[in-house]
Amino acid sequence: xxxxxxxxxxxxxxxxxxRAIDPAFNSVGFGKAHDKGVAPINLGxxxxxxxxxxxxxxxxxxxxxxxxxxxxxxxxxxxxLKTGLQYASPYGHPSLLKYTREIIERIHSPANDRWDxxxxxxxxxxxxxxxxxxxxxxxxxxxxxYTFVPILGSVKNIGATVVPLKFDFQSQSGxxxxxxxxxxxxxxxxxxxxxxxxVLYTIPNGQNPTGFVTDLKxxxxxxxxxxxxxxxxxxxxxxxxxxxxxxxxxxxxxxYLKSLxxxxxxxxxxxxVLRIESFSKVFAPGSRLGFIVAHKDFIEPITxxxxxxxxxxxxxxxxxxxxxxxxxxxxxxxxxxAIKVRNEYWSRKQAAMxxxxxxxxxxxDQLIVFEPKAGMFISVSLNFPPGSNCLxxxxxxxxKTAQHGVTVVPYQTLSPIPDFTKDNCHYxxxxxxxxxxxxxxxxxxxRFTSAVEDLFQDLESS
Amino acid sequence: xAPAKDLTHFLSEESKRRQPSPLKTAFKYFGQPDLIFxxxxxxxxxxxPFNKITVESPAPPFENGIGYAPxxxxxxxxxxxxxxxxxxxxxxLSRSLQYGHTGGQPEFLKFVKEHTELFHKPPYDDWDVLAxxxxxxxxxxxxxxxxxxxxxxxxxxxxxxxxMEAAKSQAVKFIxxxxxxxxxxxxxxxxxxxxxxxxxxxxxxxxxPTGHNPTGSSLNKERKQAIYKLSQKYDFLIIExxxxxxxxxxxxxxxxxxxDNAPKGKEEFVNALEPSFLSMDVDGxxxxxxxxxxxxxxxxxxxxxxxxxxxxxxxxxxHEVSIxxxxxxxxxxxxxxxxxxxxxxxxxxxxxxxxxxTIKRDVAxxxxxxxxxxxxxxxxxxxxxxFFTVFIDAARHPKFSTEFDSDPLKVENAIFESSMKxxxxxxxxxxxxIAHSFPEKALSNEVDSKIFFRGTxxxxxxxxxxxxxxRFGSALKEExxx
Numbered sequence: 001x002x003x004x005x006x007x008x009x010x011x012x013x014x015x016x017x018x019r020a021i022d023p024a025f026n027s028v029g030f031g032k033a034h035d036k037g038v039a040p041i042n043l044g045x046x047x048x049x050x051x052x053x054x055x056x057x058x059x060x061x062x063x064x065x066x067x068x069x070x071x072x073x074x075x076x077x078x079x080x081l082k083t084g085l086q087y088a089s090p091y092g093h094p095s096l097l098k099y100t101r102e103i104i105e106r107i108h109s110p111a112n113d114r115w116d117x118x119x120x121x122x123x124x125x126x127x128x129x130x131x132x133x134x135x136x137x138x139x140x141x142x143x144x145x146y147t148f149v150p151i152l153g154s155v156k157n158i159g160a161t162v163v164p165l166k167f168d169f170q171s172q173s174g175x176x177x178x179x180x181x182x183x184x185x186x187x188x189x190x191x192x193x194x195x196x197x198x199v200l201y202t203i204p205n206g207q208n209p210t211g212f213v214t215d216l217k218x219x220x221x222x223x224x225x226x227x228x229x230x231x232x233x234x235x236x237x238x239x240x241x242x243x244x245x246x247x248x249x250x251x252x253x254x255x256y257l258k259s260l261x262x263x264x265x266x267x268x269x270x271x272x273v274l275r276i277e278s279f280s281k282v283f284a285p286g287s288r289l290g291f292i293v294a295h296k297d298f299i300e301p302i303t304x305x306x307x308x309x310x311x312x313x314x315x316x317x318x319x320x321x322x323x324x325x326x327x328x329x330x331x332x333x334x335x336x337x338a339i340k341v342r343n344e345y346w347s348r349k350q351a352a353m354x355x356x357x358x359x360x361x362x363x364x365d366q367l368i369v370f371e372p373k374a375g376m377f378i379s380v381s382l383n384f385p386p387g388s389n390c391l392x393x394x395x396x397x398x399x400k401t402a403q404h405g406v407t408v409v410p411y412q413t414l415s416p417i418p419d420f421t422k423d424n425c426h427y428x429x430x431x432x433x434x435x436x437x438x439x440x441x442x443x444x445x446x447r448f449t450s451a452v453e454d455l456f457q458d459l460e461s462s
Numbered sequence: 463x464a465p466a467k468d469l470t471h472f473l474s475e476e477s478k479r480r481q482p483s484p485l486k487t488a489f490k491y492f493g494q495p496d497l498i499f500x501x502x503x504x505x506x507x508x509x510x511p512f513n514k515i516t517v518e519s520p521a522p523p524f525e526n527g528i529g530y531a532p533x534x535x536x537x538x539x540x541x542x543x544x545x546x547x548x549x550x551x552x553x554x555l556s557r558s559l560q561y562g563h564t565g566g567q568p569e570f571l572k573f574v575k576e577h578t579e580l581f582h583k584p585p586y587d588d589w590d591v592l593a594x595x596x597x598x599x600x601x602x603x604x605x606x607x608x609x610x611x612x613x614x615x616x617x618x619x620x621x622x623x624x625x626m627e628a629a630k631s632q633a634v635k636f637i638x639x640x641x642x643x644x645x646x647x648x649x650x651x652x653x654x655x656x657x658x659x660x661x662x663x664x665x666x667x668x669x670x671p672t673g674h675n676p677t678g679s680s681l682n683k684e685r686k687q688a689i690y691k692l693s694q695k696y697d698f699l700i701i702e703x704x705x706x707x708x709x710x711x712x713x714x715x716x717x718x719x720x721x722d723n724a725p726k727g728k729e730e731f732v733n734a735l736e737p738s739f740l741s742m743d744v745d746g747x748x749x750x751x752x753x754x755x756x757x758x759x760x761x762x763x764x765x766x767x768x769x770x771x772x773x774x775x776x777x778x779x780x781h782e783v784s785i786x787x788x789x790x791x792x793x794x795x796x797x798x799x800x801x802x803x804x805x806x807x808x809x810x811x812x813x814x815x816x817x818x819x820t821i822k823r824d825v826a827x828x829x830x831x832x833x834x835x836x837x838x839x840x841x842x843x844x845x846x847x848x849f850f851t852v853f854i855d856a857a858r859h860p861k862f863s864t865e866f867d868s869d870p871l872k873v874e875n876a877i878f879e880s881s882m883k884x885x886x887x888x889x890x891x892x893x894x895x896i897a898h899s900f901p902e903k904a905l906s907n908e909v910d911s912k913i914f915f916r917g918t919x920x921x922x923x924x925x926x927x928x929x930x931x932x933r934f935g936s937a938l939k940e941e942x943x944x
Contacts, residue, residue, distance in 0.1 A: 040885050041885060041886050042887050042922060043919075043927070044918065046848045047760070047920065047921045048756055048760065049822075049921060051529040051531075055518075055758075055759065055795070056518050056520065057516075057517065058517050059514075059517075060514070066514075085759035085761035086759070086760055086761055087760040124784065124786050150782060157476050157783070208503060280561075281505050283511060284505075284511075286557075286793070287790060308627055308628040309599060309602045313789075314789030314791065315762060315763060317792070319761075319791075320791050324511065337511055344509055405497055406498045407498070407500060408500050408501055409501045431500050434500065435500075444500050
């Protein structure tokens with residue numbers, strides 16, 4: 001196999017390439033000491049006097065502990081109020097960046113050493129930035145046949161389009177690799193006139209909606225195919241931390257970290273992967289904080305977009321996430337918290353699975369359950385009689401579920417190209433996250449299976 | 463009052479393509495009683511690790527000034543935000559830290575709407591507000607919502623470079639407008655617009671009306687009214703970027719003994735503010751970008767847009783796929799604090815801010831008067847904002863026509879270097895010139911040997927401010943051999 005040019009900058013979109021930040025204006029930087037003589041008094045940059053910030057003290061109560069955010073500190077693991085509430089670097093605060101690099105090193109051992117991280121305003125913002133970095137108008141993105149469809153907005157904004165790939169629902173192993181190879185080999189005849197794909201967007205772990213985890217061997221195969229075809233992989237991985245495949249609650253950090261699904265990053269010898277992480281699922285979505293792992297040469301073009309589009313990530317958010325990690329005792333404390341969250345999702349998954357599998361519709365083979373390997377969704381495939389109209393029956397199912405007092409997401413609403421999936425859309429996504437407790441969770445799943453039974457009864461009697 | 467005019471003909475191709483996400487439309491069922499939600503992917507709020515956030519702040523009316531940190535036992539405003547609401551006006555952590563509320567948290571929007579009504583009273587019915595993560599993001603969203611490649615926009619001759627970079631990256635063309643010490647000259651603008659073909663007319667005007675960055679100028683009511691009339695005549699939108707609106711100050715009185723620093727009444731304070739473009743916007747063609755960065759703290763990354771709903775909806779669609787919403791911690795803390803102060807207490811804070819900035823400006827201008835070489839400089843004491851401008855006649859530099867080839871930019875650079883060596887940083891004016899970032903659009907100005915430096919009195923304490931300006935003044939004297 002010949003390796004392609006390792007110069008990743010060829011992948012940068014024309015838009016991102018053309019974007020330049022006035023070097024003069026940014027050269028002096030944020031309080032960097034000047035190399036000539038005394039540190040200059042800042043009469044230049046319009047940073048407000050920090051003594052006028054009305055937040056004089058900030059105290060945070062966590063579940064078992066609390067901490068105070070210092071007004072000013074020399075401790076490099078903490079962000080103080082003076083720094084955190086001021087204008088700040090678009091890359092993110094150094095201490096938080098350090099944590100993100102450590103997270104990546106410990107969990108993913110990237111296959112190359114040309115990567116770095118940059119803080120974003122959350123997962124959706126990370127996705128938008130990755131698309132902006134790589135895509136021009138008219139470009140093509142490969143995408144899973146069912147996925148987190150709001151990201152299509154970012155692709156459309158750019159004027160790019162998506163082409164769907166298939167899942168291997170039989171083996172529940174993630175992307176159908178043969179189909180991927182088939183699409184690329186027969187591109188001209190399948191999609192005449194369409195630009196050959198530049199990017200594969202995938203949620204490899206605890207995929208939304210399927211809950212599938214693409215295993216390491218398959219990741220390696222998909223990676224190789226992409227490298228051969230000069231396709232960049234954007235791996236969006238908000239769910240990996242919610243590992244569900246191990247059949248027990250965790251206690252030990254090392255054991256937990258070892259269980260986490262691998263990433264494309266860990267096979268990325270040729271710098272063909274952008275990884276998007278978020279603090280939403282383990283900490284809280286409203287923190288609007290995440291990070292991108294990218295080749296070093298991508299950090300600046302990504303940041304140039306930040307400077308124009310979002311400024312810098314929220315100060316209170318960076319203070320709270322960073323200082324919470326520090327207060328929990330560093331990354332190990334943070335992983336312990338992740339374990340706690342993971343264990344709760346795992347026990348919910350267990351309860352929901354039991355409810356589903358014990359239902360009479362499961363026993364009658366009216367449905368097949370996809371046991372998720374990570375994430376917060378369980379999916380169910382409905383065994384409609386051969387030859388039935390899938391879309392019609394799914395809309396009947398929605399009526400039934402509403403009547404039984406439960407809402408679910410039919411897969412068709414998660415289809416980027418609804419025409420592509422309309423004859424094969426007999427799936428629903430159920431979340432284990434929203435119910436307030438185990439009692440309500442069980443009740444919700446019971447209502448769902450009654451709705452399914454109800455539907456099949458109608459089918460039989462008609 | 464009438465509703466806003468239909469101005470959807472200004473929308474860009476990109477914003478026309480933006481449609482609601484099919485997944486998110488399912489959220490309308492959320493919160494319906496006795497319906498269990500197995501639909502969305504909202505994580506468990508019980509498992510957000512944050513139980514409580516407590517913030518202490520000075521309490522209105524801020525008798526010791528807004529910079530004063532209250533000591534033990536003195537009055538404070540204590541903002542406590544928990545997972546569940548304590549006060550009706552709070553944004554509980556279980557909501558702010560969850561997904562949702564792309565347009566901003568309702569309690570935040572309520573406060574901001576009251577605030578807008580208090581200060582601007584927009585003269586049409588259906589005006590609304592939408593949360594942003596600050597004016598940088600809001601301006602980028604404006605460009606994406608209205609401008610196609612090749613569209614023209616009006617900008618002040620000197621303006622904030624980052625704003626222009628954002629526009630440049632959208633391949634937008636600039637029409638620079640001449641300004642004087644009080645900002646845009648409406649007659650010149652009219653002359654310029656009259657010369658354009660219909661197809662060349664701009665989609666919008668981008669302006670920093672108050673405490674302009676970098677010039678420090680402020681547009682008065684008469685000029686604003688004239689400009690608004692032009693926006694109706696030639697049909698363009700007005701984007702008023704107003705981070706410095708509440709940094710309006712008393713006029714500068716050179717004689718310190720005659721300065722009137724007595725506290726003013728609330729009504730007097732409100733009436734003394736320059737009316738905004740929004741306050742005269744009968745059509746709904748103004749989008750006002752407001753920010754808390756200069757008023758509370760930049761790191762909060764929270765701001766808002768005021769405008770008509772049909773246009774704001776397009777921002778909403780963009781936010782859904784980009785920023786989603788302002789950070790939850792900020793939403794809870796800022797809303798909790800502002801609501802505890804109330805709009806009345808917030809008014810006290812803004813009055814305090816005016817007093818502090820007036821003092822800072824006075825110290826800066828006093829220091830310039832005392833330590834800069836009068837022979838070669840000109841300046842207008844600003845009445846708003848964080849910035850002042852010192853104009854320098856480069857031709858008076860002894861090496862101007864020899865070593866510097868009569869090039870004012872070389873003099874500018876020499877001053878920058880020597881002032882940095884002395885330990886004072888002011889920003890060279892050329893960094894702000896439209897023509898500097900966009901050489902192809904260079905203004906055909908007559909050769910002018912005037913250069914300027916932008917300074918700010920905002921960033922450092924008074925003693926440092928004075929010292930910094932003394933250093934800069936001595937660098938100037940040395941350079942010019944005075």
